Amino acid sequence: xxxxxxxPLRSDPGSATRSRHRPDVQGLRAIAVLAVVALHVGFxxxxxxFVGVDVFFAISGFLITQQLMRQVRTEGRVSLLGFYARRARxxxxxATLVLLATVVYAALFLGFVRTREIALDALWSAAFAANFRxxxxxxxxxxxxxxxxxxxxxxxxxxEEQFYLVWPLVILGCLWAMRRRAGRKELDDRDQRTRRRVxxxxxGVVIVASLLASAVLTRTSPEAAYFSPFTRAWELGLGAIAxxxxxxxxxxxxxxxxxAQVLSAxxxxxxxxxxxxxxxxTPFPGTPALVPVLGSVFIIVAGTxxxxxxxxxxxxSVRPLQVIGNWSYSLYLWHFxxxxxAELQLGRELRWWEQALLVALAFALAGLSYRxxxxxxxxxxxxxxxxxxxAGSLGPVALYPLSITLVAVTCFAANSYATGTAxxxxxxxxxxxxxxxxxSGSAExxxxxxxxxxxxxxxxxxxxxxxxxxxxxxxxxxxxAARKNQAIPTNLKPGLTNLSDDVEAVGECxxxxxxxxxxCPRGDADAExxxxxxGDSHARHWTPAxxxxxxxxxxxxxxxxxxxxxxxxxxxxxxxxxxxxTSCDDFHDFMLSSVKKLRPDLLLIASRPISAxxxxxxxxxTDREDVRRAVYRGYQRLLAQVKPAAKRTVWLRDVPAIExxxxxxxxxxxxxxxxxxxxxxxxxxxxxxxxxxxxSARVETLDLDDLFCDSAGICTTVVxxxxxxxxxxxxxxxxxQELGRTLGERLKVW
Numbered sequence: 097x098x099x100x101x102x103x104p105l106r107s108d109p110g111s112a113t114r115s116r117h118r119p120d121v122q123g124l125r126a127i128a129v130l131a132v133v134a135l136h137v138g139f140x141x142x143x144x145x146f147v148g149v150d151v152f153f154a155i156s157g158f159l160i161t162q163q164l165m166r167q168v169r170t171e172g173r174v175s176l177l178g179f180y181a182r183r184a185r186x187x188x189x190x191a192t193l194v195l196l197a198t199v200v201y202a203a204l205f206l207g208f209v210r211t212r213e214i215a216l217d218a219l220w221s222a223a224f225a226a227n228f229r230x231x232x233x234x235x236x237x238x239x240x241x242x243x244x245x246x247x248x249x250x251x252x253x254x255x256e257e258q259f260y261l262v263w264p265l266v267i268l269g270c271l272w273a274m275r276r277r278a279g280r281k282e283l284d285d286r287d288q289r290t291r292r293r294v295x296x297x298x299x300g301v302v303i304v305a306s307l308l309a310s311a312v313l314t315r316t317s318p319e320a321a322y323f324s325p326f327t328r329a330w331e332l333g334l335g336a337i338a339x340x341x342x343x344x345x346x347x348x349x350x351x352x353x354x355x356a357q358v359l360s361a362x363x364x365x366x367x368x369x370x371x372x373x374x375x376x377x378t379p380f381p382g383t384p385a386l387v388p389v390l391g392s393v394f395i396i397v398a399g400t401x402x403x404x405x406x407x408x409x410x411x412x413s414v415r416p417l418q419v420i421g422n423w424s425y426s427l428y429l430w431h432f433x434x435x436x437x438a439e440l441q442l443g444r445e446l447r448w449w450e451q452a453l454l455v456a457l458a459f460a461l462a463g464l465s466y467r468x469x470x471x472x473x474x475x476x477x478x479x480x481x482x483x484x485x486x487a488g489s490l491g492p493v494a495l496y497p498l499s500i501t502l503v504a505v506t507c508f509a510a511n512s513y514a515t516g517t518a519x520x521x522x523x524x525x526x527x528x529x530x531x532x533x534x535x536s537g538s539a540e541x542x543x544x545x546x547x548x549x550x551x552x553x554x555x556x557x558x559x560x561x562x563x564x565x566x567x568x569x570x571x572x573x574x575x576x577a578a579r580k581n582q583a584i585p586t587n588l589k590p591g592l593t594n595l596s597d598d599v600e601a602v603g604e605c606x607x608x609x610x611x612x613x614x615x616c617p618r619g620d621a622d623a624e625x626x627x628x629x630x631g632d633s634h635a636r637h638w639t640p641a642x643x644x645x646x647x648x649x650x651x652x653x654x655x656x657x658x659x660x661x662x663x664x665x666x667x668x669x670x671x672x673x674x675x676x677x678t679s680c681d682d683f684h685d686f687m688l689s690s691v692k693k694l695r696p697d698l699l700l701i702a703s704r705p706i707s708a709x710x711x712x713x714x715x716x717x718t719d720r721e722d723v724r725r726a727v728y729r730g731y732q733r734l735l736a737q738v739k740p741a742a743k744r745t746v747w748l749r750d751v752p753a754i755e756x757x758x759x760x761x762x763x764x765x766x767x768x769x770x771x772x773x774x775x776x777x778x779x780x781x782x783x784x785x786x787x788x789x790x791x792s793a794r795v796e797t798l799d800l801d802d803l804f805c806d807s808a809g810i811c812t813t814v815v816x817x818x819x820x821x822x823x824x825x826x827x828x829x830x831x832x833q834e835l836g837r838t839l840g841e842r843l844k845v846w
Contacts, residue, residue: 123412157335619646705782
C-alpha cells in the first residue's frame, strides 16, 4: 500500500538518498541501555535509570520519521509495505529469539506454574501487546506481590509498534490531502515546506494531548500511565519533530557549531540529572519525563545542525559506546530475562557478584545476537534477490505471522513439557503418622491416606475429653518429611496453577477501593457478640479462619482490613510508587470510628511490619531508625484509641515470610526439602517491634509461628497437603481456614 500517485517530489537541494551516520545517536543508545541495565542491578546512585527507555523513545521517533520523510522526498510516497518490512527485519528476529529462549528456559528449570505464566507473557509480547498485559497485572494488588515477569521489559517494544501503526498513516494522509488540494501529483518546494508545517502541527496536537494525559494519569492511575501508548506517544512525537523541523543540510558555520555545543551540553546534563536525581518517588512519566526526552532531542538536533564534532559528540563517539550502541537493542532484550530467570531459579535475591556475571552473560548474548541474528536479517541477501521481485519486500512482512506462530507453538510445547515432567506417580499427603514415627525413632515413617478433620469428631461420647488439636503435630510431621527429602504430595490444596488466586473473599467490603467505606458482617449476623479484625492484607488473610470461629462460636465478625495500609497510624508508600498513600489516612479514620462504634467483644490486630518509609507533613522519610520510631509511635497511637473500645484486644504476630516464590519452588522440585525456609530476618524484626508495642500497652499477643515452623526454626510451605502461602507473605485462604480451629482454641473463644 502506498500513497496515491507515484510521481517523485522535487528534491530539496542537498537532500541525500541515504542518511548520514550519526555516531552521537549510537552513543546515546548506549547511554540509554546502560542506564536501564544499571537500574535493574541496583547499581550505585543511578536510581533514575528507567529514563533510558524514554531516551530510546525519542531516538526511535527521530530515526523512523527520518526514514519516512526521506522516502517522501525521494519517491514522493510512503510505502507501508516497505516500512513494515523494514520494521520486521529490525525488530522481530532478535525479539523472537529472546522470547523462545525465555520460554524454553522456564520449561526446563522453573516448573509448570511459572512456565505457564511466562508463556502467556510471551504470547502477549509476540503480539506487541505486552504493555496492556502488564498494566492489568500491576493494577492487581496481589498479582503485584508476585515475582516480576522476565518479559516485562517488552512493554516498551509494544508501545513503539502501536505508535508506528498510526504514524505512517498520518504522513500518508497529509500527502494525500496536499495532492488533492494542489490538484497535481508533484509538489514544489513551497508545498514541501507546507507539508512539514502540517506534519509538525499534527504532531503538536498529538504531543500536547498525550503529555496532558500523561500528567493527569500519572497522578490518578500511575500503572495505566506508565504502560499506555497514549501517555507515551508525545515522547516519540518529539523525536519525530526533530526529524521534520530540522534539516540535515543547514549551513555549517560558527553559529551552527555554537548552537550545537550548547544544545548537546544541555541535553547531556538533562539526561544525567534524570538518571541521578529521579527515583521511584518521581511521578513518572508525567511532566518529569520531559527532562530525559528533551535532553535526547537536544543532542539529536545538535548533531543535525552541526556535522562536526562537539564535546558531547566526541564523548558519545568513543569506541566502547559505539559497540554498545550497536548492541543496545539485543542487550535491552537479553539483560532482563537473564537476571530475572536466575533469581527465580535461585529463589532469592542475587548477590553482587552473581549480578556481575549475569550482566557479562547478557553482553555476550547481545554481541552474538547482533552479529548472527540482527545483522543477517537486517542486511540479508534474501530480501534483495532480483528474482524475487515484489516478493522480496513481502518476505520480511511474513516475519510477523511467522514470529507469532513460532512463539505460540513453543509456548504450547513448553507448557506441555513442564506439566508432563512435574511429578512421577502419586504421592499421598503427609499425616500424623510422620510425627508418630519420629517419636518412635523410625527411620522411614509410614504415610496414611487419611487426614484428621479440623472439627472434633461428632461421634465422641459427651464425657470424653476433647480431642487435641492435630495441626501442631501435623506441622511437625510435615517439617520432618521435608527434612527427609520426601516427595511433594500430588494433590496439593490449593492447586499450584491456582495458588495466586487462592485469596480470601471479601464481598462488598473491599476497602482497597477508596469508594468502599461500609461494614459487612460475617459469621452469625444476628449474634450479640462481635469480633473485629483490623489491619492490612495480613489481617485480611485471616478472614477464613475468623469466619470459622464466628460461625462456630456465635460471633458477628467484621474484617476492617485494607491491603497496603499498615495498622500503624502513619502514611505508607503506595504499592506502585513512593508517593504517599493518602487513602490509608482515610481508611484509618474509618477503621477507628468503626471500632469505637462497634465496641467489639474481641478485637484482633494483624499487620505486615513496614520498615522502608513513611510520609508526614515534612515529606518522605527513609532513615531506618527514624522509620522504626515513627512506626512504633503509630502503633502506640492506634492502641491508645482502640483498646478502650474493646472488651479484649489481641495482637496476632505476623506470620513468617518466605524469600522465594512458593509456586515456583513447589512446581520446579519433586521433593519438599528445597521448599523449606527460615523466616526473613527483616520481617521478624518488624514483628518483634509490633509485639513490643502491644506489651507496652498491656495488650495480649498471640504467636502462631509453631503452625509454620518447628522448634528449630525450620518452616515448611506444605502442611499435610495444604500450601501455607500463596506468595512470599500472604496465607492461602485454604490454610487460613484450616487454622480456624487452632486460632479459636488459642484465643479461648470456645
